[in-house]
Amino acid sequence: MNGNQLSNFLRVTDEQGSHIHVKVSGEAFLRTFTSLIEKQTQVAKRKGILISTLWSANALSRRVSLSNLPKNSLRIIDTVTMSLGSKETEIPNIITLPAPASLESILIEIERLMTEGKEEYSFLIIDSLGALSMDHPHSVMFEFFKYLTNRLLEEDVTFIIFDQDLDGTAAISRSISTLMDHNINMMKVEK
Amino acid sequence: MHGESGDHVFGIEKLDNLTTGRMEPGLLGLIYGPPGTGKTTLGSHFLFRGASLNQNVCLLTYEPTSLFTRKFQRFKCYESSWLKDGYISIFMLQNLMENIGIDPERIEVDDLDLLFDVMVQIISDMDMKRVIIDPGAPFIDLLNKNGRGSYLTELKIDLVKLNASAFIVYDIDPLFVNKREPGYIPNPNLFDVMIKLNREDSGRSPVNTLHIQRWKDAPHSRSIYVIDMSSDSVIMAPRLFPSEGLE
Known part of the structure; x- marks a missing residue:
């Protein structure tokens, strides 16, 4: 990945309401x-939701300096902590789902956040398509994304899915690309 | 096409959106499912919606009135003035029976005729627009045991005349405790609306589900939804099933 790819990607995410599938x-x-x-919360001053499927909230805070983000700018739906049996985090704004988290329980939490009316969220990020799709049949994953993309379009929420292009995710990756506004492959140069 | 906001049945946007029909007066519905799946919560929302529209609504129950009062108070959308001002009335069926001289322990057919007449009279005299019978199973068992199952049909006719609607909240009996067949529901063809609540193993964490099985004369969603009901909110999302033949 070069600097141009990153800045092009970030520019695309500026389009409010766009849906982006990025392979990286x-x-x-x-x-x-x-x-x-950082761009969404600190520069654009947006509030958003992160579905964390790769890291527990504690681990995530080591990857991203959550404490440096503006207050209440990011709500995290943590699908990992309970499956690891990790110590529950004291970081605010974390919703820890019972393990193993079903796709439906993730949708319920997204709905709750979007309808409770406390905050208006303008972006939603899924950190790993591969981790999310593990153990879920293709058709279930597609139904999940079909519902989610429709709901987010209705609310004009920017949607970003990170896809690490893991073995076995090619089929769902192809399917969801049909639902997205932008499909960006940032792995081409490295390959 | 949606009716006006006053026609919304539960006042729960997502749920009301699942049916594009208006709530016609005379609707007799059944909310059923195993214990602990949110039937009473849904029934309460039906009453609250009516009270919020300044309709007189009532709950007929076998449980102590104070229990329901406490249950209601947990809801964020509940206003205590609804009870004080008489928009919501709660009638405990045992008390009602005693007041009209029926021994609840030894009910005979004539007693049942009287009880039914009194119930209809209450709905009529107090201009009740929405009625919940919760728990409905003992009431229906009582009717059926005394060969008065047809009273539900009569109730439906009375509801139409009185411009009112009712839901019966019915516990299905997964453990065969009351000697009903597992999953048994009474007179299914009688109800205009049938909403099934259930607890399902999603293969991961168990989830509560809602399924509108019937909404007579109105297009409605037949999908199954995951539902999360609390005193603060009712959240719904689709239940995700693998499509047959694709996996």
Whole structure:
């Protein structure tokens, strides 16, 4: 990944309400992921939701300096902590789901956040398509994304899915690309 | 096409959106499912919606009135003035029976005829627009045991005349405790609306689900939804099933 790819990606995420599927992995993923969160919350002053499927909230706070983000700018739906049996975090704004988290329980929490009316969220990030799709059949994943993209379009929420292009996710990756406004492959240069 | 806001049945946007029909007067509905799946919560929302529209509504129950008062107070959307001002009335069926001289322990067919007449009279005299019978199973068992199952049909006719609607909240009996067949529901063809609440193992964490099985004469969603009901809110999302033949 070069600097142009990152800045092009971040520019696309500026389009309010756009839906973006981005393939990126390794160090480049970490850089893109943290840059996106910082840009959305610190620069654009937006509030958003992160579905954390890779890291527990405690682990995530080591990846992204959550404490440096503006207050209440990011609500995290943590699907990992309970499955690890990790100590529950004291970081505010974390919703820890019972393990193993079902896709429906994630949708319920998204609905709750979007309808409770306390905050208006303008972006939603899923950190790993591969981790999310593990153990879920293709058709269930597609139904999940079909519902989610429709709901987010209705609310004009920007939607970003990170896809590390893991083995076995090619089919769902292809399917959801049909639902997205932008499909960005940031792994081409490295390959 | 949606009716006006006053026609919304539960005042729960997502749930009301699942049916595009208006709530016609005379509607007799059944909310059923195993214990602990949110039937009473849903029934309460039906009453609250009516009270919020300044309608007189009532709950007929076998449980102590104070229990329901306490239950109601937990809801964020509940206003205590609804009870004080008489928009919501709660009638405990045992008390009602005693007041009209029926021994609840030894009910005979004539007693049942009288009880039913009194119930209809209450709905009529107090201009009740919405009625909940919760728990409905003992009431229906009582009717059926005394060969008066047809009273539900009569109730439906009375509801139409009185411009009112009612839901019966019915516990299905997964453990065969009351010697009903597991999953048994009474007179299913009688109800205009049938809403099934259930607890399902999603393969991951168990989830509560809602399924509108019937909404007579109105297009409605037949999908199953995951539902999360608390005193603060009712949140719904689709239940995700693998499509047959795709996996």
